[in-house]
Amino acid sequence: MSPRVPHPPRARHRRSRTALAFGLPLALAAAGALGYGFLGPGAQNRASAAPASAPAWATATADGFASVNALGQNGTYGGRGGSIVTVKTLADLEKYATADKPYVIVVAAAITMNPVGKEIKVASDKTIIGSGTSGQLVGGGFFLGQGVHNVIIRNLTIRDAYQGVWNDKEHDFDGIQMDGAHHVWIDHNDIRHMADGLIDSRKDTTYLTVSFNRLGQENKAFGIGWTENTTADITIHHNWIRETEQRNPSTDNVAHAHLYNNYLEDDPGTAITSSYGNYARGRTGMLLENSYFQGLTNPVIRDATATLVQRGNIFTGTTGTTGRNESGGTGAAWDPRSYYHYTLDKAADVPSVVKSGAGPRGSLGTTAATTAGTAATLTVAKDGSGQYTTVQAAVNAVPANNPSRVVIAVKPGTYRETVRIPANKPHVTLRGTGASRKDTVIVYGNASGTRKPDGSGTYGTGGSATVAVEADDFQARNLSITNDFDERAHQDIAQQAVALRTAADKVFLDGIIVSGDQDTLLLDTAAKERLGRVYLTDSYVTGNVDFVFGRATAVLDRSVITLKKRWDGSSAGYVTAPSTAAGRKGILIANSAVTGDVSDRSFYLGRPWHAGGDATLDPQTTVRNTTLSAAVRTAPWTDMSGFSWKDDRFAEYKNTGPGAGAASTDRPLLTDAQAARQEVADWLGDWTPTAS
Incomplete structure (x- = not known):
């Protein structure tokens, strides 16, 4: 195995938002995806007129550790500044996601991965966003390899690569897997029912923010680390983790793991029972704030070598004295505000805030062009x-x-x-x-x-x-x-x-x-x-x-x-x-x-x-x-x-x-x-x- 290259000294200052503001118009290219189906041979790409200014979701930037200037990257802003393209086929999604220039890629259909388990190898400087609630990847996901950076994955449903074996040791079919990437923002997605893990952050992936996602129907929700180095910096906030058994998340040798305002729910009405909640492994330094744990057997656990600080969390329906709910350690305490600004919601409000706010939003990824020709929607709700x-x-x-x-x-x-x-x-x-x-x-x-x-x-x-x-x-x-x-x-x-x-x-x-x-x-x-x-x-x-x-x-x-x-x-x-x-x-x-x-x-x-x-x-x-x-x-x-x-x-x-x-x-x-x-x-x- 080759020796690992250590990280350069990490930045200690907050990202300057004004330095990243652009006002340039973006071209809106449909890339042959304004209608349904695959392009025929020799089909021409069609572009609609460029809007006077890009929609807010096309210029959005990350918060948390993904916003920090480091490793030659000034925060995380994805494909901002590149063309906005709308895709409805696997061929078009892969074409733009793997391209060597910036794109804001709007997924406006449910795209079935072929073969099942396929993970598209995303290149740097990309925003991949679902159009309202219609953007889906079925039977596969994304892979971000060594050095890939400045990637936003937002507002998508990524689902159903499950192969019928609960603790699947044969199929490494993840929703999003990152091996050595940096500056990544995973936000407002619904990721569920995959064959291995929903999210895997591995091989020193760092400057990662995971926010407002729904993670469910899975044995392994979110695994982080599996490396000897203790260099990664990760923020995880406002996620709804439900119907999952383990890695909720599990953080292994993470230098700074900031988890706040997450809602972890073990629903007694399902056949899935969590074995643990948040886990600080190895030499991880974890700060866990204002999160809400409902029904978990071992809501918070840590290795003897890890440092875990808890503040303001609520535990309800957990196993009390028989389950593990741990904190402590000998590592130095650290303050996220020395890296970035954030605001905490009250822990008591977390279930309602997260349940109503996590997952794909109808307001994201939509413009007149992206909604043209899409299905009419009628909504049904018992509560009126x-x-x-x-x-x-x-x-x-x-x-x-x-x-x-x-x-x-x-x-x-x-x-x-x-x-x-x-x-x-x-x-x-x-x-x-x-x-x-x-x-x-x-x-x-x-x-x-x-x-x-x-x-x-x-x-x-x-x-x-x-x-x-x-x-x-x-x-x-x-x-x-x-x-x-x-x-x-x-x-x-x-x-x-x-x-x-x-x-x-x-x-x-x-x-x-x-x-x-x-x-x-x-x-x-x-x-x-x-x-x-x-x-x-x-x-x-x-x-x-x-x-x-x-x-x-x-x-x-x-x-x-x-x-x-x-x-x-x-x-x-x-x-x-x-x-x-x-x-x-x-x-x-x-x-x-x-x-x-x-x-x-x-x-x-x-x-x-x-x-x-x-x-x-x-x-x-x-x-x-x-x-x-x-x-x-x-x-x-x-x-x-x-x-x-x-x-x-x-x-x-x-x-x-x-x-x-x-x-x-x-x-x-x-x-x-x-x-x-x-x-x-x-x-x-x-x-x-x-x-x-």
């Missing part, structure tokens, strides 16, 4: 702060036969209602706006045998759905859809209880939870002769009997399929029940995990549903490249209603885990040649799901 208080009311407000996308943004809350998107309202996106997909829940409890209020009979299976999608080009993301029908209390009626029913083409389900018991997810088509494609990714589906079923051409990709016990505590069930028409593709489960707290060898992967006894159907389920728990039976397919699974299409390919098995007459495995014709792209055909 939106345009509508129910989801169905917002759907009703969508014009019939609307020609372009309408986003229904649903604020956190539990919405007990049924929702139907009729066939004459295409291009609708249902999107939860919370930090977690668990924050926004649409739930109801009808079952097939539930009687309708008007006395006209029962709902039937399809009619029991909490959310019913009958319109093409529908999307849903970052929310939960649940059917909470109580089987135990209603053993006298038909038990099928659908959470989500789709009967449309080009349905994109991205980062959601669908939960129920029997018949949870009905993937249907508008008619037997109609094509209905569904792509579900980075999601969770829970149930026990035939809980992924129907005649759609459907892909469940990079998702977790959770097996659930029956109402009486027994373990027995079936994952899929396809009713595929002959000549069509059925259900494909790929790159996923089948798991759950049920008995070993108690669940089948599927059985053939010949709906109505229709012998012309040719049901199909393929499960490939998926981790199978021991709950899966050694003979994973079975007959249904007198129809043999062996007469239909059921197969596996390269599955792993204790539930996987060798080829046999009871367990057909695809050959490599057969598998090459059963890829995700074969199911989707000419449709490429793109988040919008």
